[in-house]
Amino acid sequence: NAGVTQTPKFQVLKTGQSMTLQCAQDMNHNSMYWYRQDPGMGLRLIYYSASEGTTDKGEVPNGYNVSRLNKREFSLRLESAAPSQTSVYFCASSESLPRPLMDEQYFGPGTRLTVT
């Protein structure tokens, strides 16, 4: 099993450009998550999907959109990138229903995004 995979690994954008970060998991998990990691701030939840067909905002959703394409895939879109979105982005998944945020999560390797 590959676990949680993310593409791309690195990306440089100019302010105002758009892009989509891709995430896939092969563990048949119900719930999937997107985080950003900034120095000294731990991880902050952007959006999550408790199950296929549902998405919910996390702590820092502004400037992002998500799509739960199917049970395996959960993408994160930046419509108009800003320098404040420079960060490392992690996707994660967990089995958990009915309590999607209460279970062990499995993380992907991350995407380093720089917005200039």
Place this chain on the structure above:
Amino acid sequence: AQSVTQLDSHVSVSEGTPVLLRCNYSSSYSPSLFWYVQHPNKGLQLLLKYTSAATLVKGINGFEAEFKKSETSFHLTKPSAHMSDAAEYFCVVSAPFSNDYKLSFGAGTTVTVRA
């Protein structure tokens, strides 16, 4: 409100000596508590979790943590540090909040192991 405080941003230990990483939390409800480890340029990996069973939780790689409700703490320990323990460690709390659940990460503790 729910929050997590990791009391040390950086801990330096000698190989073979004990490691203590401190975590305090606040939550209005019975939480689930986790410790994750992140090695450089990698994703996070679960070390251990507390979900209202035994208060002393054993994890991978010789780590363990004790849940102390009276002190609202969940400190992580290891009796003897190894060079491979050099990494960043995150304490995480998750609990019911309003009609949903809330997940909070601590800011992280960087562990350096000296030979």
